[in-house]
Amino acid sequence: MSSKAWYCSICESLLLNGIGVYCDCCGVCADTDCIKKANKRLQCKVITSKSEVFCSMEPGLVDFQCCWCQRTVHTECLKGLGSMEPGLVDFQCCWCQRTVHTECLKGLEKECDFGPYKNIIVPPWCVQVARMKSSIHRHLLLRGVQDPGWENWCPLVVVANRKSGNNDGGVVLSEFRKYLNPVQVLDLAERTPAAALQWSVLVAPKPIKLLIAGGDGTVSWILSAVHKMDLDPQPAVSLLPLGTGNDLSRVLGWGKQSHSEIDADKLIEEITNAKTTFLDRWKVDITPYRHLELTNLGNNVLLLLRNLLIFNAVSHIGIT
Numbered sequence: 289m290s291s292k293a294w295y296c297s298i299c300e301s302l303l304l305n306g307i308g309v310y311c312d313c314c315g316v317c318a319d320t321d322c323i324k325k326a327n328k329r330l331q332c333k334v335i336t337s338k339s340e341v342f343c344s345m346e347p348g349l350v351d352f353q354c355c356w357c358q359r360t361v362h363t364e365c366l367k368g369l370g371s372m373e374p375g376l377v378d379f380q381c382c383w384c385q386r387t388v389h390t391e392c393l394k395g396l397e398k399e400c401d402f403g404p405y406k407n408i409i410v411p412p413w414c415v416q417v418a419r420m421k422s423s424i425h426r427h428l429l430l431r432g433v434q435d436p437g438w439e440n441w442c443p444l445v446v447v448a449n450r451k452s453g454n455n456d457g458g459v460v461l462s463e464f465r466k467y468l469n470p471v472q473v474l475d476l477a478e479r480t481p482a483a484a485l486q487w488s489v490l491v492a493p494k495p496i497k498l499l500i501a502g503g504d505g506t507v508s509w510i511l512s513a514v515h516k517m518d519l520d521p522q523p524a525v526s527l528l529p530l531g532t533g534n535d536l537s538r539v540l541g542w543g544k545q546s547h548s549e550i551d552a553d554k555l556i557e558e559i560t561n562a563k564t565t566f567l568d569r570w571k572v573d574i575t576p577y578r579h580l581e582l583t584n585l586g587n588n589v590l591l592l593l594r595n596l597l598i599f600n601a602v603s604h605i606g607i608t
Contacts, residue, residue: 298322312465333382336415408444433490447484448501449476453530460501481513488519495521501528
């Protein structure tokens with residue numbers, strides 16, 4: 289949790305010293321004594337839905353209700369009645385992010401339009417998943433994605449290792465689960481790049497946008513997977529630099545290091561307005577003029593030199 293005040297969604301008491309739990313997806317907070325009650329009483333963000341009542345018969349039109357969660361927020365009321373008061377007196381939709389006072393909720397339209405980020409969100413009725421039974425962790429395996437029929441729809445997929453950048457990767461994952469469908473956010477500590485890039489296969493011929501949070505090593509890992517899978521269309525990749533070694537992010541205009549607190553709204557706006565730039569990927573094979581007695585280290589030296597040549601070439605080009 290951040291330095292702002294947070295309140296339990298069950299007993300409405302102030303959570304002191306950050307003691308309690310917080311749901312990344314719906315934003316509900318609970319102290320240690322109210323965790324079980326919160327799980328039973330409160331509805332979380334729906335990842336997938338088989339029900340057809342959420343879909344209109346006319347393509348592009350959706351009859352989907354806002355998912356209002358009583359939680360701690362620090363924004364203004366949707367009806368323009370000013371900022372929220374201290375305490376748990378407000379509701380916020382998990383999808384469109386609109387916020388209302390308790391007294392304003394009754395007269396509000398229930399239909400949700402998914403808000404300003406509609407074109408990058410995968411709605412729950414378009415997602416088909418299956419649980420991986422062989423894994424200790426409860427992973428969701430993506431089986432299918434349907435086009436919701438929205439104009440200019442281009443889903444955003446976020447990948448990061450929660451342990452990267454002094455655990456800043458976990459902050460990034462947590463922040464974007466709030467705005468997107470949680471299945472669009474993948475932890476590289478548990479999933480492979482191929483799992484994230486499976487979105488390109490399932491959404492095709494629609495393109496996707498891919499946000500990679502990490503350093504040059506993580507970016508190279510993902511781009512190598514893109515090349516190996518021979519995706520068509522290829523995803524448009526944006527970067528959020530974490531930790532050190534962010535040369536590629538720097539020369540492409542995404543900065544050399546992110547701030548401690550992630551501003552997801554600003555980052556989504558930058559991704560939406562970013563200009564697409566095509567990059568060449570080089571494979572450099574080095575044959576020594578004479579034998580250097582490096583038979584055991586040859587592959588490692590070649591890999592190191594290959595990476596240095598690639599990133600130095602990009603740095604000299606100075607793409608923005």
